Amino acid sequence: ISHYTWHNVTEKSRVTTKHAFATFSFIAELFISLYVGMDALDIEKWSFVKDSPGTSAEVSAILLGLVLVGRAAFVFPLSFLSNLTKKAQHEKIDFRQQVLIWWAGLMRGAVSMALAYNQFTKEGHTTMPGNAIMIT
Numbered sequence: 001i002s003h004y005t006w007h008n009v010t011e012k013s014r015v016t017t018k019h020a021f022a023t024f025s026f027i028a029e030l031f032i033s034l035y036v037g038m039d040a041l042d043i044e045k046w047s048f049v050k051d052s053p054g055t056s057a058e059v060s061a062i063l064l065g066l067v068l069v070g071r072a073a074f075v076f077p078l079s080f081l082s083n084l085t086k087k088a089q090h091e092k093i094d095f096r097q098q099v100l101i102w103w104a105g106l107m108r109g110a111v112s113m114a115l116a117y118n119q120f121t122k123e124g125h126t127t128m129p130g131n132a133i134m135i136t
Contacts, residue, residue: 059133075102 006014076098083092093101120131 071102071105075105 009017079093079098079101086092120126126132
């Protein structure tokens with residue numbers, strides 16, 4: 001809607017709404033991150049994991065590694081293809097910008113973590129060891 005209303009409001013209103021929505025976005029993501037972090041420390045979930053804590057750490061490390069590699073496998077080749085279509089040097093995505101895109105995309109993971117938590121639990125807790133491992 002901002003596309004249609006942007007030119008119909010005063011400059012002060014533009015600045016105010018821009019900062020207000022940026023603040024709302026930051027607060028919403030903060031709550032999701034806090035929720036996921038607090039939920040990761042839930043002792044009840046850890047008690048359902050019959051395997052050693054090392055197994056959960058190994059699974060977490062493997063998943064983190066796969067996410068890092070998977071994200072890089074998309075960002076860098078797609079940036080390369082994008083650069084092939086650009087003629088001017090200032091329009092191309094340099095390596096530092098590609099790394100920033102890769103890292104920034106990884107930091108948006110709180111929402112995906114919350115969705116995964118929702119997928120592996122029913123009514124806020126699980127009694128299935130496999131689901132407990134995925135959540136921890």
